[in-house]
Amino acid sequence: MSILVVGSVAFDTLKTPFGERTKILGGAATYFSLSASFFTKVRVVGVVGDDFTAEHEAVLTGRGIDTRGIERAAGKTFHWGGEYGDNLNEAKTNFTDLNVFENFAPKIPEAYSDTKILFLANIQPELQLDVRRKMPNVALVGGDTMNLWINIKRPELLETLKEVDILLINDTESKMLSGERSLVLAARSILTMGPKALVIKHGEYGATIFFADGTHPFRAPALPIAEVYDPTGAGDSFAGGFMGYIASQPELTPAVLKHAMFYGGVMGSFAVERFGPERLISLTRDEIEERFHLFRSLTHLD
Ligand code: AMP
Numbered sequence: 317m318s319i320l321v322v323g324s325v326a327f328d329t330l331k332t333p334f335g336e337r338t339k340i341l342g343g344a345a346t347y348f349s350l351s352a353s354f355f356t357k358v359r360v361v362g363v364v365g366d367d368f369t370a371e372h373e374a375v376l377t378g379r380g381i382d383t384r385g386i387e388r389a390a391g392k393t394f395h396w397g398g399e400y401g402d403n404l405n406e407a408k409t410n411f412t413d414l415n416v417f418e419n420f421a422p423k424i425p426e427a428y429s430d431t432k433i434l435f436l437a438n439i440q441p442e443l444q445l446d447v448r449r450k451m452p453n454v455a456l457v458g459g460d461t462m463n464l465w466i467n468i469k470r471p472e473l474l475e476t477l478k479e480v481d482i483l484l485i486n487d488t489e490s491k492m493l494s495g496e497r498s499l500v501l502a503a504r505s506i507l508t509m510g511p512k513a514l515v516i517k518h519g520e521y522g523a524t525i526f527f528a529d530g531t532h533p534f535r536a537p538a539l540p541i542a543e544v545y546d547p548t549g550a551g552d553s554f555a556g557g558f559m560g561y562i563a564s565q566p567e568l569t570p571a572v573l574k575h576a577m578f579y580g581g582v583m584g585s586f587a588v589e590r591f592g593p594e595r596l597i598s599l600t601r602d603e604i605e606e607r608f609h610l611f612r613s614l615t616h617l618d
Contacts, residue, residue, distance in 0.1 A: 317563045318357035318382075320428055321345050322447040323437025323460075323552075324394050324417065325362040325386060328592065329410075331399035334545045340592040341372050343394065344437035344460065347549035350596040351556025351583040352435075353379040354604055356563040359428050361385035361447055362439075363420045365393040375597060384425045389416040404547045404588075405519030406488065412464060414440075422447050429453075433563045436480065437552060438462050441473040448479045456568065458482045458559050459511075460551065466492045478510040484555045484580075486517045499524075503533075515558065515577070517551055517584075520544070525577055531570070536577035537614045539585045539607065546591045550584040553596060557583030582607045 326343030330336065349358045359382040364372075366388065376383050394417045397410035422443060434451050436444035436459040448457060459480035465473050466489060473493075477483065483506065491497060494505035499516060503526035506514050517523045522538040558580035565572045582604055589595045 317432050318359055319352055319433045319435055319559055319563050320359045320361060320385070320424075320431040320447075320451065320454075321348050321352070321435040321437050322361040322422060322444065323348060323435075323439045324396070325360070325364050325368070326394040326396055327367075328548060329395065329397040330546060330548055330591065332404070332546050332591075333400065333402065335591065337546075337591050339395065341375055342396065342548060342592060344439065344549075344552045346376065347552035347587060347593060347596070348435060348437045348556040348559075349376060349381045350379055350593050351553040351587070352560030352563070353381050353556075354583075354599065354601055355557070355560030355579070358382065358560075359385055359425075359431060361422050361424060361428070363387045363389050363394075363416045365389060365391045365416045368393045375593065379597070382427075385423075385428060387420070387423065389420070391416045398548065400547060404544050405486075407547070409464065417443070422450065424450050432456070433559065434458070435555065435559050436460065436476065437555065438465075441465050441469050441476040445472070445476040445479065448476070456481055456562070458484065458555065460484050460555055461489065461493075463489060463492055474509060477506075480511050482513045482515065483511040484515040484517065484551070484558065486519065486551060490514070490516050500526075513573075515580070517554055519547070519550070523554065523577060523581060525573065534574055534577060536574070536581050537611060538581050539611055539614065541585055541588065544588045547588050549587045549593060549596075553587035554580040554584035557581075578608060578611050579604075582611055 323345030324343035328342030494502040
């Protein structure tokens with residue numbers, strides 16, 4: 317089953333303790349699509365400016381990603397500047413230049429109208445909601461957001477959340493969104509806002525899925541990795557592995573969800589090994605399976 321993702325397609329200017337990069341390919345939808353493309357067909361809705369070259373687009377099409385929904389507008393591509401200190405789990409935003417995303421009115425290509433799974437990757441919540449409303453026949457909606465939108469677009473975000481089935485955010489975001497200090501209370505509060513399931517990502521410590529119907533939560537580990545060069549995109553790559561795996565399965569069962577949590581962790585762990593999306597571009601499905609088994613052996617008793 318194919319997935320449609322809407323979200324930022326961007327240039328990132330990054331600084332980590334291991335180096336710096338200027339205007340490299342990034343964006344939530346970019347990381348999500350590259351990651352999900354190892355599991356299923358991916359369609360992207362977004363906008364780029366005239367500084368986005370054929371080579372940038374080829375990174376996506378090279379993985380079989382359908383980019384017909386990426387509009388080219390006059391102006392500059394979204395540009396995010398961020399850095400990480402010793403705590404690689406927390407990005408500090410230096411600037412967010414929305415550029416062509418400022419006046420973006422999403423159009424869904426006719427060819428995308430049969431999509432059953434939608435992912436609202438990080439971007440202004442009103443754009444997420446607009447795309448959600450233009451896709452009334454989807455069967456499953458995943459979503460993400462970030463501290464900026466929780467702070468400056470809270471009412472719009474709360475409207476969007478009513479239409480999201482599975483929300484994936486990190487510890488800090490879940491506490492900000494709910495106003496709670498405990499993760500369990502934060503999850504309980506967010507699960508009254510619309511989502512039926514909530515995945516809270518704990519960075520290098522794994523991720524937990526909570527359910528609105530009272531089903532017991534499930535936690536997947538993260539692989540302790542020696543080489544974390546650039547955490548950018550880890551969350552989106554997690555979401556891509558998680559949603560991509562779900563889309564590749566005939567039915568959404570509890571076992572599929574648990575496996576999806578592991579595949580999410582696997583994809584996040586690859587993303588951080590190189591700067592930008594480099595590692596996702598060079599990855600193979602065999603490497604993914606190999607690491608999936610490593611993840612299992614981390615927590616499974618014989
Ligand atoms: P993460 O997976 O959370 O590390 O997301 C990293 C990506 O989010 C980067 O490639 C950025 O281009 C993108 N990003 C940063 N800020 C925003 C924002 N306000 N809206 C949409 N995307 C963003």
